[in-house]
Amino acid sequence: MIKRAIFVLTSPETGEQFLRVLPDLRGIGLTDAMVLHLLSADPGPAEPMAELANWVRHFEAAVPNVELALKRGDPVKWLYDLARVRQVDIVVIAGTANDESWDLERVSSPLRSLGVPILYLPDNQVEGSLADRVLVAVRSPETFQRTVPQLAEWFGKTQLKAVRVVNEADGDSCPECSGVKLETVPEEDDVATTLLHQAEECDATLLTILADEEADGPGASTGIPVVKPLIEETDRPVMIWPTEVGTAP
Helix, strand or coil: CCCEEEEEECCHHHHHHHHHHHHHHHHCCCCEEEEEEEECCCCCCCCCCCCHHHHHHHHHHHCCEEEEEEEECCHHHHHHHHHHHHCCCEEEEECCCCCHHHCHHHHHHHHHHHCCCEEEECCCCCCCCCCCCEEEEECCHHHHHHHHHHHHHHHCHHHEEEEEEECHHHCCCCCEECCEEEEEEECCCCHHHHHHHHHHHHCCCEEEEECCCCCCCCCCCCCHHHHHHHHHHCCCCEEEECCCCCCCC
């Protein structure tokens, strides 16, 4: 279950996005929240965002244990270090997909190496709880078998729909794991477009991408060329799920 999370608070707008999903995360186990507020790295005194104390109080009203961390410097380094030391279950980020200082590969690669899922929240989120309808995209049946049991534990197997984007020559086998079937769907213009259409068809409230190190399917092994356009184009939360979860020392 999700017990410990880091929320990267960069603006009042990201705070609003976090408040929308806090009840959903509490529903699947969240008890400890670290609010990471990043100060300017420019020389000279740095002030936290206005009304920071009020946002912390919002978290304290929703989550049993809340901690505030004010950090200055490279945001990705701080995020990696805190996720490793605190052994968090998930990192939640909002409103940073198009920010050059938050390059997607810089953020996601070190956290994947720790086994920490990353949840990206869009500016305008579809209605419904995160766990209402979860679309899971995988590259291989092996990854599906390895990761779906934990996803089913988090969200419930009846809420999961798992798909694998394939070329027609790859066949139509539908393995099953933890009561969830893996459906194969033909690739359209590209993998991201295919997944966006799949999400629309099932009215998904969360898109989960299993970030494989394998290169046996469409897209690069890191998954970034697929995930980035999803984050930029969808109004659904996107979660990058690492190959192995909970591998931090």
